[in-house]
Amino acid sequence: xxxxxxxxxxxxxxxxxxxxxxxxxxxxxxxxxxxxxxxxxxxxxxxxxxxxxxxxxxxxxxxxxxxxxxxxxxxxxxxxxxxxxxxxxxxxxxxxxxxxxxxxxxxxxxxxxxxxxxxxxxxxxxxxxxxxxxxxxxxxxxxxxxxxxxxxxxxxxxxxxxxxxxxxxxxxxxxxxxxxxxxxxxxxxxxxxxxxxxxxxxxxxxxxxxxxxxxxxxxxxxxxxxxxxxxxxxxxxxxxxxxxxxxxxxxxxxxxxxxxxxxxxxxx
DNA sequence: ATGGTAGGTACCCTA
Numbered sequence: 001x002x003x004x005x006x007x008x009x010x011x012x013x014x015x016x017x018x019x020x021x022x023x024x025x026x027x028x029x030x031x032x033x034x035x036x037x038x039x040x041x042x043x044x045x046x047x048x049x050x051x052x053x054x055x056x057x058x059x060x061x062x063x064x065x066x067x068x069x070x071x072x073x074x075x076x077x078x079x080x081x082x083x084x085x086x087x088x089x090x091x092x093x094x095x096x097x098x099x100x101x102x103x104x105x106x107x108x109x110x111x112x113x114x115x116x117x118x119x120x121x122x123x124x125x126x127x128x129x130x131x132x133x134x135x136x137x138x139x140x141x142x143x144x145x146x147x148x149x150x151x152x153x154x155x156x157x158x159x160x161x162x163x164x165x166x167x168x169x170x171x172x173x174x175x176x177x178x179x180x181x182x183x184x185x186x187x188x189x190x191x192x193x194x195x196x197x198x199x200x201x202x203x204x205x206x207x208x209x210x211x212x213x214x215x216x217x218x219x220x221x222x223x224x225x226x227x228x229x230x231x232x233x234x235x236x237x238x239x240x241x242x243x244x245x246x247x248x249x250x251x252x253x254x255x256x257x258x259x260x261x262x263x264x265x266x267x268x
Numbered sequence: 269a270t271g272g273t274a275g276g277t278a279c280c281c282t283a
Contacts, residue, residue, distance in 0.1 A: 010276075
């Protein structure tokens with residue numbers, strides 16, 4: 001089972017790129033963030049034609065939005081408001097697996113970016129981001145057990161490790177890598193004993209990025225990246241992890257997203 | 269220290 005996550009930054013503009021990614025990587029389940037698309041305008045037909053006939057999406061006009069597209073059937077579709085906002089950042093599905101007695105929960109998350117100033121009193125968006133991660137921590141801790149088979153993917157907008165950013169020192173005061181954000185994400189990580197699936201394949205002392213700003217003359221030459229996109233699994237799935245892809249070449253395509261697709265292969 | 273780009277919407281917001 002291949003599960004792919006990608007911050008697509010407009011699904012209407014980049015559905016053709018999503019189809020190209022699908023053709024090259026062959027994921028079973030595709031989780032998108034920043035679809036920026038109301039549900040009634042979602043380009044479902046293009047994905048259905050490509051074999052992704054099962055869909056669950058939750059979007060709004062202009063901002064945010066998350067979607068799950070799948071080759072295989074799923075059930076128990078859910079969506080949540082977070083931090084008292086209906087801003088389309090958290091949905092989930094369940095799939096049946098022969099390997100586990102319980103269905104596997106798959107959560108698709110778009111954590112708020114948090115604005116520019118890393119100060120909750122000066123910046124409401126930063127406060128909202130921290131509250132959002134706090135709420136996810138409580139949600140996972142109270143809703144699930146460490147023994148539940150689960151996957152959480154998405155744009156978490158936080159690069160927790162020193163080598164998840166191009167310069168740990170220079171980004172300590174930059175939103176996405178501040179100690180308070182890392183502390184909150186770590187608490188969420190511990191809520192149900194998540195495992196960082198991609199870092200089981202790439203050692204922590206190796207640089208790994210999934211996002212490069214649009215605001216660089218040449219993203220590849222400056223290579224000031226961050227690892228903002230994640231795939232986490234719970235302990236029961238850890239020994240079932242078979243491989244990963246960070247599809248960097250998609251950053252070089254025409255009209256790219258600033259995020260690249262991240263995929264994990266899990267024996268389910 | 270600064271400003272740089274992109275998408276959606278409506279001429280400014282968020283990233």
